[in-house]
Amino acid sequence: MTHDPVSQSTGGRTKKKRRISTSQPTQPSSKRVTRSSSTQPSMGTQS
Structure with a gap:
């Protein structure tokens, strides 16, 4: 009962x-790629 x-x-x-661990390193x-790419900033802002 306590295990549930x-x-x-x-x-x-x-x-x-x-998810946070994988999101943090990614x-x-x-962010680095977003700064270089003008199209990736959309993904960085969504995250």
Whole structure:
């Protein structure tokens, strides 16, 4: 019973943390490319 809520809480938190982890490393790279590219700024602003 306690594993269910804990699993859900960890799954959502882990999923969000994983997305942020992948977004953080990709954002810096995207921001650099966005500065160089005039069409990528749209993606950087959306993120």
